Amino acid sequence: MSDKLIIFDTTLRDGEQSPGASMTRDEKVRIARALERLRVDVIEAGFPAASPGDFESVQAVARAVRDSSVCGLARALDRDIDRAGEALKDAQRPRIHTFIATSPIHMQRKLNMTPDQVVEHAVKAVRRARQYADDVEFSPEDAGRSEEDFLCRILEAVIDAGARTLNIPDTVGYAMPDQFGGMIGRLIERIPNSDKAIFSVHCHNDLGLAVANSLSAVMHGARQVECTINGLGERAGNAALEEIVMAVRTRRDFFPCHTDIDTREIVACSKLVSNITGFPVQPNKAIVGANAFAHESGIHQDGVLKSRETYEIMSAEEVGWTANRMVLGKHSGRNAFRTRMQELGIDFASEQDLNAAFQRFKELADKKHDIFDEDLQALITEAGVEAEDECVRLVYLHVCSETGEVPNARVTVKVDNEELTGTAVGGGAVDASLKAIESLVHAEANLQLYSVNAITSGTDSQGEVTVRLEKGGRIVNGQGADTDIVIASAKAYVNAVNKLRTSKQRMHPQVGDV
Incomplete structure (x- = not known):
């Protein structure tokens, strides 16, 4: 042994x-x-x-x-x-x-x-x-x-x-x-x-x-x-x-x-x-990267087709890449939704929380045909901003982007229960949207990272956007997910602004008077 x-x-x-x-x-x-x-x-x-x-x-x-x-x-x-x-x-x-x-x-x-x-x-x-x-x-x-x-x-x-x-x-x-x-x-x-x-x-x-x-x-x-x-x-x-x-x-x-x-x-x-x-996994990351078990070279493909062991020292199934998963859709009921959430380790504190999450699920199901585990995890993550921290909320977003014209955005946000509307132009739809939001919330932070990651495959996949802001030495990540990348970007920026506005901060474990 x-x-x-x-x-x-x-x-x-x-x-x-x-x-x-x-x-x-x-x-x-x-x-x-x-x-x-x-x-x-x-x-x-x-x-x-x-x-x-x-x-x-x-x-x-x-x-x-x-x-x-x-x-x-x-x-x-x-x-x-x-x-x-x-x-x-x-x-x-x-x-x-x-x-x-x-x-x-x-x-x-x-x-x-x-x-x-x-x-x-x-x-x-x-x-x-x-x-x-x-x-x-x-x-x-x-x-x-x-x-x-x-x-x-x-x-x-x-x-x-x-x-x-x-x-x-x-x-x-x-x-x-x-x-x-x-x-x-x-x-x-x-x-x-x-x-x-x-x-x-x-x-x-x-x-x-x-x-x-x-x-x-x-x-x-x-x-x-x-x-x-x-x-x-x-x-x-x-x-x-x-x-x-x-x-x-x-x-x-x-x-x-x-x-x-x-x-x-x-x-x-x-x-x-x-x-x-909000930290995406690089495609060529060992074991869990999207390309970890992908073969493009003709020689490799031929070898794998003849015998997997020629180029794979472990199987994708071993680490969970092709595990059977229940796929939910617009016709799935509340019980199927609750059951799958429990299997994913997500429990709801009350029926009210379950109903709210189920409603968000139904709204997503109207936008894309199949809902995978990754979609459900993103749905819960996006809803995870605590109510007392949500000082800013996205209410409305309209974007105009066409060939030969400067993109522009019109946005309405609720800041401390007051609705504010602003407009901005930018180099693209996302740029214009974030500038319009910034004109209303005045975060005055440095944008350190803007990252887009597809949650699942397919053209109807949700896009998951991560926005990293820095202000006064404090760094926060904001996240947003939607089938529309521009809306996901706006959600991510608002999420980051909310984190900057909250007073909660962590102390680094190695800082102190030991």
Whole structure:
């Protein structure tokens, strides 16, 4: 029997640190339920001390998830650990993940602490966390640039204090595979009580080596990998869960371990995360990209037709690309709609919410013939802006665009319950529409990204638009979906403006007075 490789998903915590990727509480719960269907072992739901919103999100995930462990991040501070313990009190299997920096540059310049003080804080944090959960994880931040002797010292101490998982992060994505894997092997060998803990890794992708470093660590004894769906994460992202899992599954001859992941749920989970965050998956992305199992070369096509194994090392079905799905349409009833939503992990708080969602579904069904799972996920995401945050609402949009003429748009929006109408011209229909909206809402933000992605195939597919705005250092993503790209663009811009206007902000987990 091979060892089990624990899959620790941090999409809801580290993935959310991508600029503009912040999620609402309900969106986090939806993703957590998808991760549970994926059979992820540990779900890191957030950083409870970061903000009241993050606390509520972790609490909601802890209450919703039953099969996976739910984890909360905490700095090595009493108040952080207490907050995490409180947020996780309803979890079936709670885990507290506490961390403190251990590299010389971090200890001297960020923490202003001596190595002795850092060890003292780490031990104290682990002991306090054990008061709330038997399952405690400790991370020496920036381990990749830490002195190995000091790592041995602090990790031995936190194991004695009760840590049962030791996570070694390559915080800045600096390590090389042989170097990083070798370090993991040496730590396991040198620490006297290493047999009392599971060694984990958390690799960032700054040099494009997050997956390679993680798998190298697995070959040297790590038995937990921290990763995210689609490799989402701050800067260049994290190790991609789907790539880790399928590498281990496909190369059973090479890796001395296995995972419990239900790989048939990978594509559905990838699409959900992409839909909610507004970060589209590149077509040539391994496993979950649209072209991952496409063959255009005649030589490749001929080989695949004769024997799939000639050019495919895994099947599309394995990861959920061709899973049977119920297709809904305009004649589908309320019960079929409710049933499919429940299968997608979406529950409605009341009959009123169900009726409102069903009405939106019927409106969409009048525009396109077949409604797929991706359409349903987009429908719920679009409706997910909380009422108190919806200060601006799109009421009416008229666009004129014809050959040889300057496009113009007329738009009506409701701002704080007052209807305002404005017009604008632009380089195209979308440009004119967004300029007309801006003339009324005065967001005065920098447009950093405008992206269009087809949710499904076909000319009647909904277009999903992502708009990224920056103002005063704050970055938000707005999303909109419609069969009309111009309307979807207007919805996305309004959504982003609403996020800018709300006072809710997240604190970066690594900012603070540790």
